[in-house]
């Protein structure tokens with residue numbers, strides 16, 4: 001009468017913290033991550049026949065994650081996700097795919113009296129580095145890296161005019177507005193043949209992350225923005241040029257509106273157009289602009 005049409009299981013929100021101690025230099029380095037593991041394979045009978053023999057317990061998955069974190073570097077997160085995924089498909093013949101997500105939280109070394117402190121860190125921003133990997137038997141490892149929750153704002157250098165108008169349009173054109181967004185940017189790597197290939201390019205992951213962040217911030221700041229759409233496309237284009245191993249770049253940018261407030265009712269106070277200095281930040285609704293950009297090739301469906 002019924003059939004199982006989707007099955008994955010694993011452990012979510014595995015929290016990891018690793019300290020690397022350089023005794024010689026007297027410095028320590030820390031990494032904090034949150035890991036999600038979801039396994040796929042010949043596990044149907046655990047759902048349909050209460051057959052627990054095919055279940056690698058989610059507690060086992062958590063313990064494995066701790067052990068692999070002890071035995072391997074946990075950054076770059078792309079490499080650690082691949083190490084974890086590889087372990088599960090190689091250790092258990094009936095597990096055919098491992099979905100591993102790693103969120104790397106920010107701990108930035110403190111500067112005290114102008115010098116990097118050997119063992120103190122601060123959270124200087126809520127932005128996170130995220131990796132979503134799929135390790136699939138006989139296919140390889142696909143990895144999508146992301147930066148999320150990077151909050152930015154520019155108080156000028158952004159316009160929005162010339163958009164379609166009809167009887168539903170109320171928005172006025174503007175040649176000078178506040179632009180703010182919480183950046184979610186993703187970049188999909190070519191499919192890697194296996195863990196060895198991921199290891200061979202491991203140095204590229206941090207370089208790509210830094211390039212994406214720099215291109216995003218620089219383009220946001222310097223572009224005389226015609227729209228969120230036009231500015232985000234410029235970001236994608238530069239990232240594809242900067243990171244040859246990346247096949248696709250995607251952005252999802254909420255347009256966090258700051259509305260002008262007409263105060264002319266109070267003694268003719270001027271607070272619109274070029275006189276606007278006090279604004280009302282809006283929580284919702286917000287615009288949401290998304291795109292994926294790939295290298296030129298066969299026509300996409302867009």
Ligand SMILES: O=c1[nH]c(=O)c2[nH]c(=O)[nH]c2[nH]1
Nearest residue numbers: 160171226227228229255287
């Ligand atoms: O950059 C923008 N893109 C839009 O699609 C849009 N729509 C809107 O109301 N304001 C904006 N701004």
